[in-house]
Amino acid sequence: MLRLLAFVLASAALLFAPAALTPARADAKGPPRAFFGVMVNGPLDADTVDLDARAADMTAAGVGSWRVEMAWDAIEPAPGQFAWGATDRKVLTAARHGIDVLGLALRAPAWANGGSPDPFVPPRRPAAFAGYLRALIGRYGPRGSLWAEHPEVPRRAVRAWEIWNEPNLVDYFRTQPFQKPYAALLRAAYPAVKAADPGATVLMASMANFSWRDLARLLSVGGPRLRFDAAGAHPFSGRPSNALKIVRLNREALDRRGYRRVPLWLTELTWSSAKGKKQPLTQNWETTEAGQAQRLREMYGLLLRNRTRLRLARVFWYTWATVDAGSQNSFDYSGLTQALPDGTFRAKPALGAFRAVARAAATR
Structure with a gap:
């Protein structure tokens, strides 16, 4: 709820920001297939889900990349003892379907964060996190x-590798x-990743x-x-025009500090379709299923028209599947x-909008 309240405040603050980028025509060349990504989590974490079937649905919809959480506390609960199974399942499925994976490395086991059971307490020694990345x-x-x-699976x-998630929020x-401790984490992570895979x-x-x-x-x-x-950036806002302004402001922050050539990845973009399904609602954040589809279409149109000047490389919708019932968390209606309870998956109007946007981009 704290994050949702901040979305509203951010939206309000941006209402009087300068006009969004709107060039006369879209980029002449369409984006690569991996530009269109989704988060793969929630219901898809269940072993009972036929992940290959879901991956086939995703590729048919134009999905070219997955963002996959690789939680340190779950994968390495004790030093040097690894539980790869759940993550193996996703990486192998993605490889079978020709999908790229963005590995989201985050959280810390108690043995690395000073004994806290809270995995969002960062590790005491950034070098230990670097060791996890090497693993x-x-x-x-x-x-x-x-x-x-x-060997039966195509090597992909x-x-x-994304180094943690939303470190500017105390929830995560x-x-x-966060600036100094996160900077220490990033400074340890970068050379470790490059040494293992230049x-x-x-x-x-x-x-x-x-x-x-x-x-x-x-x-x-x-x-x-x-x-x-x-x-990366998560441009959550009630209106697509304001979400685009958030992207632009992140681009400007990078450019002004000498990172002009560094591309932007939007690793979470979403609107919740919780309106009519839960109470209370958050102004400008939650909408109907039809509203979710409309905002998706509008936002991707804005992003594709401004892709080159924003140096925008990938966009991940949050998320592929949600339960859409029985929760007060807006993100549980964002799929x-x-x-469904019987194990099947119902396509929401937003999926049709996503498919149409991806197909149109592919024909450029």
């Missing part, structure tokens, strides 16, 4: 052990202000709410210049599909 690449990278164990290594990074992309964590302000603060932190290959 991930050792499993899923170009020479990863997963591919040796599964994970080549992009308990140490605040061709990998290191994505600085996406931030939400007043993301551009926190990005500017992070980039101005003292010490050695921060290194990363891409920057392109609804996971």
Whole structure:
């Protein structure tokens, strides 16, 4: 709820911002297939779900990349003891369907964060997090052990790594202000990833709410210049026009601090279709299923028209599937599909909108 309240405040603050970018015509060349991504979590985490069937639905809709959470506390609950099964399932499924994976490395086990049961307490030693990243690449990278164990699956290594999620919010990074401890984490992560896979992309964590302000603060932190290959943002807002302004403000924050060539990845973009399904509602955030589809169409149109000047590389919708019932969390109504109690999935109007946008972009 704190995050939702901040969305509303951010939307209100942006109402009087300068006009959004609207060039005369769209970029002449369409985006690569991987531009259209989705988060793969929630109902899809269940072992009972036929993930290959869902992946086939995604590729038919134009999805080219997945954002997959790789939680350190779940994968390495004790030093050197790894539980790869749940993550293996997603990476192998993506590979079978020719889908790229963005690995989201976040959370910390108690043995690494000073004994706290709260996984959002960051590790005491950034070097330990760097070691976890090396283990991930050792499993899923170009020479990863997963591919040796599964020669029947086309090798499609994970080549992009996001370093934590929304560290500017205390909900996801308990140490605040976040700038210095997160900078230490990123400074340890970057060389570790590059040493293990020189061709990998290191994505600085996406931030939400007043993301551009926190990005500017992070980039101005003292010490050695921060290194990363891409920057992320979560442009949550009630209106697509204001969401685009958030993207522009993040772009400007990067440009002004010498990161003009660094691309932007929107690793979470969404609107909730909770209107009529839950109470209370959050102004300008929750809408109907038809409203969700309309906002998706409008937002992707804006992003595609401004893709080149914003140096926008990928956009991930949050999320593919949600239960759409029985929750007060707006994100539990944000899926392109609804996971039904009988194990089937219902396509929401937003899925049709996503498919149409992706197909139109592919024909350019």
